[in-house]
Amino acid sequence: MAIDNGNGPTTGEISTEDLLWEPPERSRADLKPKTDRIVFGVAAVLSIAFLVWGVVNKDSLKGISAGALQALMHNGGWVFVLAASVFVVFALWLAFSRYGNIRLGRDDEEPEFRTVSWISMMFGAGMGIGMVFYGVGEPLGHFLTSPPGTEGASTGAAVGHAMSTTLFHWTLHPWAIYAVVGLAIAYGTFRRGRGQLISAAFTPLIGERHANGALGRLIDVFALFATLFGTAASLGLGTLQIAEGLRQIGWIGEPTEPVLLAIIGVLLLCFLASAVSGVAKGIQWLSNTNLVLALAVLVFLLATGATVFVFNLIPTSLGAYFQDFFANAGRTADTAKGAEEWLSGWTIFYWAWWISWSPFVGMFIARISRGRTIREFVGGVILVPSALSLVWFAVMGGNALFLQMNGTDLSAAGDTEAQLFGLLKEFPAFTFVALVVMVLIGIFFITGADSASIIMGTMSQRGAIQPQRPITVFWGLMMGGVAATMMLAGGSDALSGLQTLTIIVAAPFTLILLLLCVALVRDLRRDPMVLRSAKAEEVVTAAVVAGAQDHDGDFQLEISAAEDPSAPEGSGDGAPEGAGRA
Structure with a gap:
């Protein structure tokens, strides 16, 4: 079921796990350090290459960076702003x-x-x-x-x-x-x-x-x-x-x-x-x-x-x-x-x-x-x-x-x-x-x-x-x-x-x-x-509307299983009379 929470509908079915989920006490950041060789290696090589470039040919670095800045400012300065x-x-x-x-x-x-x-x-x-x-x-x-x-x-x-x-x-x-x-x-x-x-x-x-x-x-x-x-x-x-x-x-x-x-x-x-x-x-x-x-x-x-x-x-x-x-x-x-x-x-x-x-x-x-x-x-x-x-x-x-x-x-x-x-x-x-x-x-x-x-x-x-x-x-x-x-x-x-x-x-x-x-x-x-807030808003709103229509505003809310629309009439799978239905 999709729920509209006021900021656009969320996508996908909302399960019991979604509604009852709790954040973990520990995160992956607590684990033992382990170097990512690709991230570290690529960043380190690029950094060292930059240093070598600056030492070997400072004028080239200066000229290319100045040209790149001019092009970036002229064409993309508005993006920063x-x-x-x-x-x-x-x-x-x-x-x-x-x-x-x-x-x-x-x-x-x-x-x-x-x-x-x-x-x-x-x-x-x-x-x-x-x-x-x-x-x-x-x-x-x-x-x-x-x-x-x-x-x-x-x-x-x-x-x-x-x-x-x-x-x-x-x-x-x-x-x-x-x-x-x-x-x-x-x-x-x-x-x-x-x-x-x-x-x-x-x-x-x-x-x-x-x-x-x-x-x-x-x-x-x-x-x-x-x-x-x-x-x-x-x-x-x-x-x-x-x-x-x-x-x-x-x-x-x-x-x-x-x-x-x-x-x-x-x-x-x-x-x-x-x-x-x-x-x-x-x-x-x-x-x-x-x-x-x-x-x-x-x-x-x-x-x-x-x-x-x-x-x-x-x-x-x-x-x-x-x-x-x-x-x-x-x-x-x-x-x-x-x-x-x-x-x-x-x-x-x-x-x-x-x-x-x-x-x-x-x-x-x-x-x-x-x-x-x-x-x-x-x-x-x-x-x-x-x-x-x-x-x-x-x-x-x-x-x-x-x-x-x-x-x-x-x-x-x-x-x-x-x-x-x-x-x-x-x-x-x-x-x-x-x-x-x-x-x-x-x-x-x-x-x-x-x-x-x-x-x-x-x-x-x-x-x-x-x-x-x-x-x-x-x-x-x-x-x-x-x-x-x-x-x-x-x-x-x-x-x-x-x-x-x-x-x-x-x-x-x-x-x-x-x-x-x-x-x-x-x-x-x-x-x-x-998700819980959206579900509560949806259920309570539906229950209040149903209670006002069926019981002239004199009703109480009870929790029960949602009615299965595929169940045969009179099978007992519906919500009890007088309950707010979700």
Whole structure:
């Protein structure tokens, strides 16, 4: 029997097993790690080939990647723009639909972590090298060079456009992307008992045989490759900013390629020390230290900077965000002159970056969200980090905008990575605070690389929660190598190299995530909670109608076997008189 649950009819017969089915207590992710030689081998060979290409012929890599980016932006930039908004609408729809009550685990399962701890860990995922790198440079950049379509605005309006564009890049859209991936993994792992893999989430769309076969492995290779480049891009940004900080305090001269490679090497050595030690308490201590340092920097800038201006900027930024939302969401290459180049450096780079990070962050938030309902998951994953981003950029960017409007030309400090230190020079104890910021970036990399390499190890070992250490170390080293190659491919503009290759690698994975949404809906429509609700609604509605017609509204409901229409009349197989019939 097909049932229409209000979201379209489910397909196939609904059996007793469907209605009484309970999620398993253990999933395939709990099994002993076992390397998938095809997924790991193909991804490793492709990664090593990329490194060799970058070392042997850097100019060729640079030229081909630049041409590919131009073609992709001209013909497919709209796909990134549209897909990011689709993920926002999809995530919010899931939260407010009847699927929102489905629990990521057994129906009676309590959340694995207390809400405060859950939010704290989400804060750790929401903060990162990127927010430190762009905290000053992005609001200031949009203020000085107006986004396409906002040229000629007054000073007050320019501030609003700068903050709305920044928040557009750092709030709902990225976290909706993470929420979709995290939800698909958490639902499949904790509710359906599957492995902790992107391919496993495609089971309702392509079937278990294909999900565990060649097609599933192809999906996992794309996910692994995208994660590698996304995390390498973050390492590259951190390297650029640490190098600039060392230059600003006078410890090194102009950052050269050997200097950048040396910084990556030191960061990788720190990562290896943490990965090989396997001391969970040490990593936890580093994470907690990083949160304290980030909050300390934020409070310091708020207390000693333009405090009133920053507080006023928070509601102004929020209002500007909603006012400019559709203009920002609809900006494409044909919006205005120069829009294509602007998008490749800002919006589309961000969407590609978030998409390439989505397997990593999605798997992380999936792991800490067992026992949450879908509504709680989406609300927490989207709203908490978005609120933190609002505060972060209001403090960092707000102080920069205040100084810029009052005679201090921060843009003269240099490129994006230099503007943060240009801001800090206007505050007391510059050298000390600059060193704190560099330590902050370094710890962000160590903890992020440790988590990302574990996630890549998980994808290499069939979804195992605790992958083998040699696999995680290998991916950590590859992360450093790819970051170095991406930066060197940019030549004198290392940031451009990071952005170009991130967009190119993320393009095919964008289509995979769109199909993931379809697979998740198919899974949810066959969830036992949804089927029971639909069955109850159907049966009760039929019983109430029958009772009103046959007994003038004075009736009671009883449970009995459904009437068999093929049974001969008077055989006794029908429902008792007065019972609501299904």
